[in-house]
Amino acid sequence: xxxxxxxxxxxxxxxxxxxxxxxxxxxxxxxxxxxxxxxxxxxxxxxxxxxxxxxxxxxxxxxxxxxxxxxxxxxxxxxxxxxxxxxxxxxxxxxxxxxxxxxxxxxxxxxxxxxxxxxxxxxxxxxxxxxxxxxxxxxxxxxxxxxxxxxxxxxxxxxxxxxxxxxxxxxxxxxxxxxxxx
Ligand SMILES: Cc1cc2nc3c(=O)[nH]c(=O)nc-3n(C[C@H](O)[C@H](O)[C@H](O)COP(=O)(O)O)c2cc1C
Numbered sequence: 001x002x003x004x005x006x007x008x009x010x011x012x013x014x015x016x017x018x019x020x021x022x023x024x025x026x027x028x029x030x031x032x033x034x035x036x037x038x039x040x041x042x043x044x045x046x047x048x049x050x051x052x053x054x055x056x057x058x059x060x061x062x063x064x065x066x067x068x069x070x071x072x073x074x075x076x077x078x079x080x081x082x083x084x085x086x087x088x089x090x091x092x093x094x095x096x097x098x099x100x101x102x103x104x105x106x107x108x109x110x111x112x113x114x115x116x117x118x119x120x121x122x123x124x125x126x127x128x129x130x131x132x133x134x135x136x137x138x139x140x141x142x143x144x145x146x147x148x149x150x151x152x153x154x155x156x157x158x159x160x161x162x163x164x165x166x167x168x169x170x171x172x173x174x175x176x177x178x179x180x181x182x
Contacts, residue, residue: 002123011119012169014127017161021087022126024050027160030120037112045106046113047152049091049145056089058144059157063135087161088126091136091145093152110155117158127163130156 002010031048039045051059060083068076094110097103118128135141136157142149 007119007123009169011122012127012163012167013129014159014161014163014165015129015167016163016165017085017087017127017159018164019085019087020162022121022160022162026121026124026126027088027090030117030124033120034113034116037109037116039109039112040105041102043095043102043106043109045095045097046110046155047093047095049093049147051089051091051145055144059089059135059141060084062138062140062144063133066134066138086159088159090158090160091147092155092158093147094155096151096153107153107155114156114158121160125162126160127166129159131159132156 027050035044060080063083064076064080067079092110092114094106097106114130118130121128132155136154139149141147141154147154
């Protein structure tokens with residue numbers, strides 16, 4: 001069992017996963033826990049979508065088309081290959097709000113939720129990668145996932161699976177640099 005401090009510092013964003021898909025129930029159990037994150041006015045603005053295989057293939061193709069336009073065929077094919085190997089897919093959305101302050105606070109709460117989720121899963125040996133790439137902002141992405149873009153925003157596409165490689169941590173700024181004590 002991890003100590004909390006070690007869990008926080010050891011968790012890494014995972015780029016390379018083993019092929020086996022973690023049980024859906026493990027993610028659902030983690031979502032049950034992550035609902036307890038702080039959330040102003042308890043708006044509970046999050047929604048979690050598990051795309052099916054057909055949707056995943058459509059997302060991969062949409063991304064490949066975006067990469068094709070920006071970087072050409074070779075880069076697109078490379079992404080297609082890479083994304084096809086990702087074992088677990090989860091899309092996390094935040095309910096939209098016309099009130100700017102509420103929208104900001106709801107987004108913050110969703111970020112807390114995703115981070116809690118990633119720690120809970122890490123504790124069980126399941127790694128995640130939180131992505132906000134261009135594809136997640138594309139109208140077609142919303143259509144593929146049956147998300148109403150007028151009522152929800154994608155906060156992250158979360159890939160999950162068992163890490164095949166854990167990257168070295170990127171250094172953080174020293175506490176003295178980021179703290180001001182008056
Ligand atoms: C809101 C958010 C969006 C992110 N989007 C991406 C992304 O699109 N592509 C990516 O490679 N990593 C993305 N990341 C992961 C960060 O790059 C990663 O957390 C950072 O490099 C630190 O690595 P670590 O999580 O292993 O400590 C995102 C993280 C957050 C919080």
